[in-house]
Amino acid sequence: MTLLQLNHVQRTYNANSTHPVTALKDISFTVDRGEYVAIMGESGAGKSTLLNIIATLEQPTGGQAILNSQDLGALTKDDAARYRREHLGFIFQHFNLLDSLSNRDNVYLPLVLAKTDPAVMAQRLQPLMKRLRIAQIIDRFPSEISGGQQQRVAIARALIAQPDLLLADEPTGALDSNTSAEILDLFDDVNENGQTILMVTHSAAAASHAKRTLFIKDGRIYHELFRGDLTMKKYQEEISDTMMTLTNGGE
Numbered sequence: 332m333t334l335l336q337l338n339h340v341q342r343t344y345n346a347n348s349t350h351p352v353t354a355l356k357d358i359s360f361t362v363d364r365g366e367y368v369a370i371m372g373e374s375g376a377g378k379s380t381l382l383n384i385i386a387t388l389e390q391p392t393g394g395q396a397i398l399n400s401q402d403l404g405a406l407t408k409d410d411a412a413r414y415r416r417e418h419l420g421f422i423f424q425h426f427n428l429l430d431s432l433s434n435r436d437n438v439y440l441p442l443v444l445a446k447t448d449p450a451v452m453a454q455r456l457q458p459l460m461k462r463l464r465i466a467q468i469i470d471r472f473p474s475e476i477s478g479g480q481q482q483r484v485a486i487a488r489a490l491i492a493q494p495d496l497l498l499a500d501e502p503t504g505a506l507d508s509n510t511s512a513e514i515l516d517l518f519d520d521v522n523e524n525g526q527t528i529l530m531v532t533h534s535a536a537a538a539s540h541a542k543r544t545l546f547i548k549d550g551r552i553y554h555e556l557f558r559g560d561l562t563m564k565k566y567q568e569e570i571s572d573t574m575m576t577l578t579n580g581g582e
C-alpha cells in the first residue's frame with residue numbers, strides 16, 4: 332500500500348529573481364508502507380530539498396507530495412507543524428537532543444507537545460528502552476553519553492510518537508564505523524518491526540541496509556537499485572559503482 336507519493340515535484344528557489352535555482356526539476360516516486368528506502372546523490376543534487384519537502388518544512392513550487400492521502404504542499408504553516416509532530420519522526424546527523432533536558436525528557440518531548448497522558452508516555456517508553464538499549468542511560472543528560480548512545484536516544488524520540496514515516500538525514504554521518512554499524516542494525520530492526528524509513532545518506536554502507544536506493548542527480552531521479560536477493564556486500568558494491576558512474580557524469 333502506498334504511503335508516500337511524489338508526483339513531478341519541482342522546487343525553484345528565488346523564482347522571481349534574475350538567478351533562480353531549480354533544486355528539484357522533476358521527481359516522481361512512491362514509497363510503500365513498511366519500505367526502507369535510501370536516497371543518495373552528490374552534494375547539491377537536491378537531497379535536502381527533497382527531504383525538507385517531505386518533512387513539510389518547504390513547499391514544492393510544482394507537482395505534489397502526498398503522504399497518507401494528505402497533500403503536504405496544501406498544509407498551512409501551523410497545520411504543517413502539527414502534521415510533523417503527529418505523523419513524522421526525524422533522525423539527524425548531529426542527534427539534535429536538547430542538552431538542558433534529561434534523555435528521558437528528550438524522548439518524551441514529542442508526546443509532551445502533543446499533551447499525551449504521562450502514563451501513556453511511560454508505557455510507550457518501556458519497549459523502546461529495551462529495543463534501543465537505553466534503559467541504563469535514560470536519566471542521564473545528552474552531554475554525559477557517547478555519540479552512538481545519543482543517536483539511540485534520538486531514535487527513541489523519533490519513534491515514540493509512532494510516526495507513519497521515519498525521516499533520517501545522514502544518521503551515521505557523525506559516528507565511527509563500529510557505532511554506525513550498530514545504529515544501522517537498529518534501523519534494520521526498526522524496519523522489520525514495520526516502520527517505514529526514508530534515509531538520505533552519502534554512505535554506500537548505510538544505503539546497503541535499505542531495500543531500495545534512489546539516486547538523485549541535478550534534481551531528477553537518475554537511477555534506482557533494489558537489494559533483492561543480493562548479499563549486503565554485493566549490494567554495497569553496486570551502490571558504490573552507481574555513485575561512481577553518476578559522479579563521473581555517466582549515463
Ligand SMILES: Nc1ncnc2c1ncn2[C@@H]1O[C@H](COP(=O)(O)OP(=O)(O)OP(=O)(O)O)[C@@H](O)[C@H]1O
Binds near residue numbers: 345353377
Ligand atoms: N534556500 C536556498 N536558496 C537558494 N538555493 C538553494 C537553497 N537551498 C538549496 N539551494 C540550492 O539547491 C540545490 C540543491 O541543494 P540541496 O541542499 O538540496 O542539495 P543536497 O543534495 O542536499 O546537497 P548536500 O549533500 O551537500 O547536502 C543546490 O544548488 C543548492 O545550492
